[in-house]
Amino acid sequence: MQIFAASYILPISSPPLAGGAIAVDNGLIVDSGTLEELRKVHAAPVREFPDCAIMPGLVNAHTHLELTHFPSWKLRKGIDYSPRTYVDWVIQVIKIRRALSHDELVHSVREGIRKSLECGTTTVGDILTDRTLLPLFLKSPLSGRLYCEAIGQDPAQSDALLRSIENVIASFKPGRLVPGISPHAPHTLSTRFMREIADLARGLSVPTAIHLAESLEETAFLHDSTGKIAELLYPFAGWADYIPAPRRTTPAAYLDSLGVLNTATSVVHCVHVTPADAEKLKQRGVTAVLCPRSNDRLTVGRAPAALLKKTGIPLALGTDSLASNDSLSLWDEMRFLRRQFPGVFTPEEVLEMATMGAAGSLHVRHEAGSLEKGKKADFLVMKTAPLRSVTELPEAMIEEGHLEEVFIGGRQPEYP
Numbered sequence: 001m002q003i004f005a006a007s008y009i010l011p012i013s014s015p016p017l018a019g020g021a022i023a024v025d026n027g028l029i030v031d032s033g034t035l036e037e038l039r040k041v042h043a044a045p046v047r048e049f050p051d052c053a054i055m056p057g058l059v060n061a062h063t064h065l066e067l068t069h070f071p072s073w074k075l076r077k078g079i080d081y082s083p084r085t086y087v088d089w090v091i092q093v094i095k096i097r098r099a100l101s102h103d104e105l106v107h108s109v110r111e112g113i114r115k116s117l118e119c120g121t122t123t124v125g126d127i128l129t130d131r132t133l134l135p136l137f138l139k140s141p142l143s144g145r146l147y148c149e150a151i152g153q154d155p156a157q158s159d160a161l162l163r164s165i166e167n168v169i170a171s172f173k174p175g176r177l178v179p180g181i182s183p184h185a186p187h188t189l190s191t192r193f194m195r196e197i198a199d200l201a202r203g204l205s206v207p208t209a210i211h212l213a214e215s216l217e218e219t220a221f222l223h224d225s226t227g228k229i230a231e232l233l234y235p236f237a238g239w240a241d242y243i244p245a246p247r248r249t250t251p252a253a254y255l256d257s258l259g260v261l262n263t264a265t266s267v268v269h270c271v272h273v274t275p276a277d278a279e280k281l282k283q284r285g286v287t288a289v290l291c292p293r294s295n296d297r298l299t300v301g302r303a304p305a306a307l308l309k310k311t312g313i314p315l316a317l318g319t320d321s322l323a324s325n326d327s328l329s330l331w332d333e334m335r336f337l338r339r340q341f342p343g344v345f346t347p348e349e350v351l352e353m354a355t356m357g358a359a360g361s362l363h364v365r366h367e368a369g370s371l372e373k374g375k376k377a378d379f380l381v382m383k384t385a386p387l388r389s390v391t392e393l394p395e396a397m398i399e400e401g402h403l404e405e406v407f408i409g410g411r412q413p414e415y416p
Contacts, residue, residue, distance in 0.1 A: 066321075
C-alpha cells in the first residue's frame, strides 16, 4: 500500500479537498480523505506532491486512435487538400485509409496511445476499424472500451462483417479494455444491417456508440435521400445501388424507429438534433458525446449544448481523431467548450464531462472517472497556482493546471 498526498485532491464525485490524499493498494483506491486522516488508519509510505492537486485520469469518450498520423499521411500520400464540405472530408479520409499499410496503422495507433497518456488521458472510448490491431491496444496501459466499427450496405459484406465482429468480441480476455460495437452512422449502414448490429449488441450485452446528426448532409439524406451523400459518397463507396427511398425523418427518429437507442447507447456529435430529438434521446436514456473542436474544424455547426443540458441528457466529452482535430488533449477540448458555450457549463460540469460523465458513457463508471474507493488508481498530479479558496480549483485545473505526473494502477505507465 502507498499513500499519495497533495495540496488538494479533486475527486470529481465530491467537492475538492485541501490537504487531501488517496491510499492505493494492488492498483486500486482503497481510501481517500485528508492526509492526517489516512495516516491514522494506514501504516503506509507517503508520497507527497506539494503545490499540486491529485485528480482522476481523463476519459476521452470518443476517438479514433488509428487516425493519429492522418496529418502526415495526407502529405505522404499526395492527398493533401482542404475539403470544401463534410462529405468531401469523408471521401478524403477513405482515400487515405485505402492507401495505408498495416505497419503505418500500427505506428499511428502507438503514437495515439502515447499522445493520450502524455496529456493525461487514461481511459478511452476508441473506434476500432481494423480489428487486426486489437492486440496492440490490449498491450497498452489504457483502460476503457474498444468499439468494433460496423459500416456497410451490401448484404453479403454485412453478413461477413457481423460474424467477424462477433468473433472479435468473443476473443476479448478480462483486462483494462472491454468491447463494444459502433454502427458507424445512420446513413452508412443499411436498415437491415443496423437492426442486426443492434440485435448483436443486445445479445452480447455490450454497449454501442453511433455518430449521430453530425452534418446537414446527413439530415438531408435521412429526410429525402438527396444531397452530397447520395451524389458523391454512395457512388464513391460503391453503394450507388443502395440509396434508400426518402425516409422523411431525422437521424435520431430513424434510429429510434429501428429500436437502436437505449441506455447502452452513446450518440456522438449531435450537432443537428431538434428539440423533439433531444426529448427522444432523453427518454431512451442515451448519453451524448460532444466533440466541439472537431465540429468547428469541419464547419458542420455547433451542437445545441444548452438544449441537451436542459433536457437532462447525460453529457460526455471526446476529441474525435486527428483527422478532424489539432490534438488529442481533453484539456484543449475543455477550454474550447467553455469558450464556445460561455455560461452554459460550470467548471465542475466541464471537468465531469471529461471524467465521470465520459466514464458513464463508456459504461466503465464503476472503475474510472473519479477518486473513489474500489476504483482503479488511475490519477493525475497537476501543478496548481496559489488559490484563495479550494472552490477555485476546478477552473484553475482547466485554465492553468500543468500536468506533472500520470499514474495508472498507482504506477507511472511505461509505454514505448
